[in-house]
Amino acid sequence: MGGPLSGVRIVELGGIGPVPYASMLLADAGADVLRITRAHAPEGLGTVGSGLLLRSRSSIGVDLKRPGGAALVLDLVAGADALVEGFRPGVAESMGLGPEPCLARNERLVYGRMTGWGQEGPMARKAGHDINYIAVAGALWPIGRAGERPVPPLNLIGDFGGGGLVLAFGILAALSESARSGRGQVVDSAMLDGAASLLTMLYSHRALGVWEDRRGVNVLDTGAPFYEVYETADGGYMAVGAIEPQFYAALVGGLGLERSELPPQMERSHWEETKAKFAAVFATKTREEWTAIFAQLDACVTPVLSPAEAPGHEHVAQRETYLEIDGIVQPAPVPRFERTPSAAVAGSYLVGDAADGKLAEWGISNAVASALREDGALA
Numbered sequence: 001m002g003g004p005l006s007g008v009r010i011v012e013l014g015g016i017g018p019v020p021y022a023s024m025l026l027a028d029a030g031a032d033v034l035r036i037t038r039a040h041a042p043e044g045l046g047t048v049g050s051g052l053l054l055r056s057r058s059s060i061g062v063d064l065k066r067p068g069g070a071a072l073v074l075d076l077v078a079g080a081d082a083l084v085e086g087f088r089p090g091v092a093e094s095m096g097l098g099p100e101p102c103l104a105r106n107e108r109l110v111y112g113r114m115t116g117w118g119q120e121g122p123m124a125r126k127a128g129h130d131i132n133y134i135a136v137a138g139a140l141w142p143i144g145r146a147g148e149r150p151v152p153p154l155n156l157i158g159d160f161g162g163g164g165l166v167l168a169f170g171i172l173a174a175l176s177e178s179a180r181s182g183r184g185q186v187v188d189s190a191m192l193d194g195a196a197s198l199l200t201m202l203y204s205h206r207a208l209g210v211w212e213d214r215r216g217v218n219v220l221d222t223g224a225p226f227y228e229v230y231e232t233a234d235g236g237y238m239a240v241g242a243i244e245p246q247f248y249a250a251l252v253g254g255l256g257l258e259r260s261e262l263p264p265q266m267e268r269s270h271w272e273e274t275k276a277k278f279a280a281v282f283a284t285k286t287r288e289e290w291t292a293i294f295a296q297l298d299a300c301v302t303p304v305l306s307p308a309e310a311p312g313h314e315h316v317a318q319r320e321t322y323l324e325i326d327g328i329v330q331p332a333p334v335p336r337f338e339r340t341p342s343a344a345v346a347g348s349y350l351v352g353d354a355a356d357g358k359l360a361e362w363g364i365s366n367a368v369a370s371a372l373r374e375d376g377a378l379a
Helices: 018-028 067-078 099-105 130-137 156-181 191-197 200-208 245-254 268-282 287-294 314-319 356-361 366-375
Strands: 009-013 032-038 058-062 082-085 110-115 185-190 227-231 237-241 301-303 322-325 328-331
Touching: 009 018, 009 067, 018 032, 018 082, 018 110, 018 156, 032 067, 058 067, 067 099, 067 366, 082 156, 099 110, 110 156, 130 156, 130 191, 156 185, 156 191, 185 191, 227 268, 237 287, 287 301, 356 366
Parallel strands: 009 032, 009 082, 032 058, 082 110, 110 185
Antiparallel strands: 227 237, 237 301, 322 328
16 A cells, blocks of 8 residues: 555655755655656766665656646646645746646646745845755854854754645645635645744743843853753764753763762753853763663763764664665654555656656656657657
8 A cells, every 4th residue: 555645646846955855755745746857957876966865766857948838737736735836926926837727627626836035025036045045034143052153953944844844744734625615725834934933932931031032142052051961972963952940950960970079950040050061071971871871770861972873773773764776775754653654766857768658647648758759849
């Protein structure tokens, strides 16, 4: 049995970052996703494109500047449940593939749009990347240590958390409504908005007066000694998240310290003093030694593993959080479904790898496909 989205058809207008990630999530869960990419542009592991994010689906190379190319996409849209695109505002419309012509061909279609700044506003048409979107959203400023500049958290918050995940959620929510109403709609997903949404708890803490608008002085931003990363004797690191009193007590005990020799846990004026004591103790043993000690305690203390190390961790390996496809280690599909499990398959690493049989499944005859190839509209 396929994943829970088995039978759902989605047209993906090729892009990089959040759109391929959203499409990968949907395809891993069983959706039949057909990726439309530029007719003569290389893709896959050998490019600076989306690489492993292209897994679990096929692609066709289409020249969207040719009338036959745009017409082909509209024919595919006629039999699709959803379409996803990640162009700047107005680009899809300029190719004749905006929401209006697509919904005219298929009134049930869910039209998912992914942008950085949103479809409107003074910055809507400006270029940007993850770092820019999260900076304006307020998500970059709090990340970093006291007295230091903000640290970009890779491109996890804008591209993938606030971008791809939110877009996939929006597509699924709209598909659920479309199944009831018989009508499609546009899903406007912006990385700016998604990054802001991820800050909801921080804004809650601000409203309660327990968050200071200073970097590196709060509980979750390395201000607290019990929520910090400490270096070990061998140059490794241990992650400490002992917020609750019982976990803090276990942390102190694991370090061989006595509560009586430390200030109260929540006295902020003594946090730097306590942090220095913790750092001195962590520096006396290796990462492996501390890992063995805290494996016996419920203290919320774990080793900091590199991406190369993580798949080999005992718990990670047993849970099969990572998998291997064609000799390449990569994250497994998420989330997990009991009755209709997801399944990742090798990615679409060559433009136009979808055979005519695949196009035929989408209602495109071999004769039409051949004519489009002769015209140069189809790779």
